[in-house]
Amino acid sequence: MGITARGVGLLAAAVALLGVGFRFAYPELTVLGVAAAVAVGYALVTAAWRPRLTVERVADPDRVARGEPAAMTLTVRNGGRLRAASLVAEDRCGGRLVPVPLLRLRPGRHTEVRYEVPTHRRGVVPVGPLRVTRRDPLGLVTLARSYGGRVPVWVHPRIHPLTAVPTGAGRSLDGRTDSVPHGSITFDSLREYVVGDELRRVHWRTSARVGELMVRENVDTSLPRMVVVLDNRAGAHPERVDGLAESFESACEAAASVVAAAVREDLPVSLLLVAPPEGDPAGASGPMDRLAAVDLADGGADVLPTAMSRLRQERSGDTLVFLTGPGARGELGHVGALRGAYPSVVVGVFGAAEPMPVGAAGLVVVDAADGAGFAAEWDGIRRW
Structure with a gap:
């Protein structure tokens, strides 16, 4: 107050x-x-006097690509019983305030407001809470209260269609079709039994030791397993335009395009960050949400070598796609050291003033100005 x-x-x-x-x-x-x-x-x-208001928000849709339309529908209901409410209210949408007219809102009635959510920039747009300001008729006292929680709208990077996909290190004579549920005959891990699992896949020795039915989880080694690594270090993307690193935004679009192409072809794919955050953002679901929420991080000189060493030890795939900016041109040797662990290594460099030398560090290097240019160069790769 x-x-x-x-x-x-x-x-x-x-x-x-x-x-x-x-x-x-x-x-x-x-x-x-x-x-x-x-x-x-x-x-x-x-x-x-505190009006009894109930606030509901529905995002339509709650996940969009950058530049696509999204709207928020706000419903405010007067839960009081005696008097109508004439209030001054504003709903917070990202960095702006949206006026919400609440004029003589009678008890039990509701009003609905629909407005556009800005999606011109990648990120997570928080919407809410509704801020209601009460003033007396003489203008002596002002009291503001918040109603309702926050609803995020996830603005994903643009996806540029990719036609080509890696063929993988191992190749099946029957192609990429796998009719065996949960992988083929190559052991990957153990998990708890769920209804519907075949009993022939139960690992009885481990089940007897832990006291629960444990099932073998297999993988199909004939399928290429892709690892997309996004360089989110601030030093890798030094140039800013109005506070925005365009090379990093282009790298995010390229990562989203590669992930979408892998999902379309039913290929295993994972998304990793060079400077990973402490945890995934609340409500995040899948790599696209991670790409919407990721931001540049200030990392030391050992961040990239540590990340590459971790990739070498884990060997979580056979095709590595490393996406970075002009500030990392002199550090690609760390990526080239992974060629022994990953048979196929593709590096995407965005926003560089001049192209990388052909065959630099023994890598397949794609120089691109933006995500669309990367998609065109990606489809032209003849060797993985």
């Missing part, structure tokens, strides 16, 4: 009038002081 300048002046006048009136026995001044004090008290009571 805040008292306006008018309210502070009137309260000071009330104190002065009452003091002078009682001290020097001026009943007229005392009456004026009492009237001023009553006005301030009435303003406090009026502003303190």
Whole structure:
């Protein structure tokens, strides 16, 4: 609750009038002081009244690609029983405030407001809460309250269609079709039994040791397993335009395009970050949400070598796609050291002033100005 300048002046006048009136026995001044004090008290009571409002938000849709339309539908219901509400309300949408008219909202009634959510930039746009401001008729006291929670709208990077996909290190004579559920005959891990699993896949020795049925999880080694690594170090993307690193945005679009192409072809794919955050953002589901929420991170000189060493130890695929910016041109040797662990290594460099030398560090290097240029160069790769 805040008292306006008018309210502070009137309260000071009330104190002065009452003091002078009682001290020097001026009943007229005392009456004026009492009237001023009553006005301030009435303003406090009026502003303190809390309307019973119920706020609901529905995003349509809640996940879009950059530049696609998205809208938020806000429904405000008056849960009170006695009086109508005429309020000044604003809904927060990202970095702007959207006015919400609440004029004579009767008890039990509701009003609905629909407005566009800005999607011109990749990221997670928080919408809410609704901020309701109460003022008394004299403008002496102002009180603001928040209603409802926040609803995120996930703005994914643009996806550029990719026609070509890696063929993988191992190749099946029957092609990429695998009719065996949960992989083929190559052991990958153990997991708990669920209804519907075949009993012939139960690992009885482990089940007897842990006291629960454990099932073998197999993988198909004939399928290429892709690992997309996004370089989110601030040093790799030094150039900024209006606070935005265009090379990093292009790298995010390229990562989204590769992931989407792998999912379309039913290929295993994983998305990793050079400087991983402490945890995934709340509500994130899948790599596209991670790409929407990822931001540049300040990392030391050992961040990239540590990440490459981790990739070498894990060997989580046979095709590595490393996406970075112009600031990492001199550090691609760390990526080239992975060629022994990953038979196919493709590096995408965005926003470089001049192209990398052909065959630099023994890698397949794609120089591109943006995500669309990367997609065109990607489809032209003849060797993986």
